[in-house]
Amino acid sequence: MLKQLFLIFFAISIAHTATAQVTHRYKDHIFNDISVTKDLTYFVGAPKADKKSYLFDLYTPNVDTAKKRPLMIWMHGGGFKFGSKTSKGVKVWADDFAKRGYVCVSINYRLSKHNPLFNFDTLMKATFYATQDAKRAIAYFRNNAAKYGIDPDKIVLGGNSAGGMMALHAAYTKNNELGRMAHLSDQEIQRVGMPNQPIFAVINYWGAIFNLDWLSNAKTPIIAVHGSEDGLVPIRHKDAPLHGSLDIYDRAEKLKIPNTLKVYEGYSHELQKSFNPLFEGPHAKKRWLESAQFTADYLYSMMYPAKAKR
Template identity: 35%
Template structure:
């Protein structure tokens, strides 16, 4: 019986040691922490912080994610986003889900809404996003965050805000220097796009993972009008989607992974749970350990 007990302990010890941080679910979760990162026009903008329990690592990478919903709906507590954050925290990340101003709530964001208004919507959401990131940077010691390893992501509208903040900061912000203390190590985009890929340079060419349907009917896969509006409609604006962004990253010798779903529409803005092992492997190898991989997968 004593030998059996010792053998069991050895097997348990081996199982724990064999788990790889940032790849395997090696931790339980702390209770989720909710904080207000900004108050704008009387609205408290909140974020939820997911952390691994009993983690001895002093500085951990952080993943900050922004939900979708056409700038009119959605929530940081969407079940899919919560599941992703919990999954990340179990692997040793600090994971953050943020709320932001839903400036189009109850209103259109389609072809009947003027292009200039769409740009302003992107700007306000990008500002909220950067303010949330800045909040986490300022509180890095409280939550054990390594500010040299900030991964940011979003879905649909959230991805548009995040990608524009990262790659089109000169278009989004009157004073981009306001966020000069923030550096991103990678992006994670689900059916996102930016205003102009020509603003991606060697200085801001952040590696990324992109999921997109080739026939997305709302956010273009390559370069096309937002919502496929006609040129004579008020909401006509050209956007550069995942295909165009990754082509620019390839030209700049920057790492990326693009999942293209042939014939897929906007449903690929949903969390790709079937592919999360590959996502976290890319996070680990490329974003955290600096490998330069350029991967394209067709489904």
């Protein structure tokens, strides 16, 4: 009898261990080693003065034989005035998702020469031009899908703060809507406007959109994370025409746009307890990684709905 009980216990233990060791590509970390190729360009013909604005770093898992992998394009924050493709947040997420089997790129984009943080009209103009760069990046990677081993139908656009705003506006706005709101002439909008590109999903980390009505333009799934006490980009609309993640979630639900939102109660911008643009601290980074897992779980459920329900 004791021998039988031991064998049953042993079999259950082996089964539990085997189950615990099961990992899923795109949901879990399945690669340990990542290669980073720096300072590539997504706009070969860029004017000399803007060449640095179109550089990107490529993150790929080593020893990966898959040929058509989802691509994540990461865009940094910094109020359209500061930051780069090497900003801490986008490096963390690009590395994290590459370990899950994604191809990731962190891109530069044109920053404002003025002060978007203190002038709303300048902020709208900066958003317009940066959003065109996001669309250019998507077009580049769609046209070079085979070169980078990516699936052109699974391009995810993501970012934090200003980068989250870029992702939302690239997916949901028409050039004339955003350009006219920014008080640009029709000639200027036509001159620099890039065509809208298909996007598999948007990752909006503590960003916002200028006009909720623009959500009627598409059905692109939205994955959002935001701090409830964010004073820089409020989670809900306040004085300026800027609508945060909770506003977006409510409208997306009404429009039946697939979306999900994780709110960090009591936390501010960048998921810090008190926002400090110069030092995020180790605890904020922990929440950034939690946000990555939240995002990975939702994207996996989109790509493999049957498996996700098991």
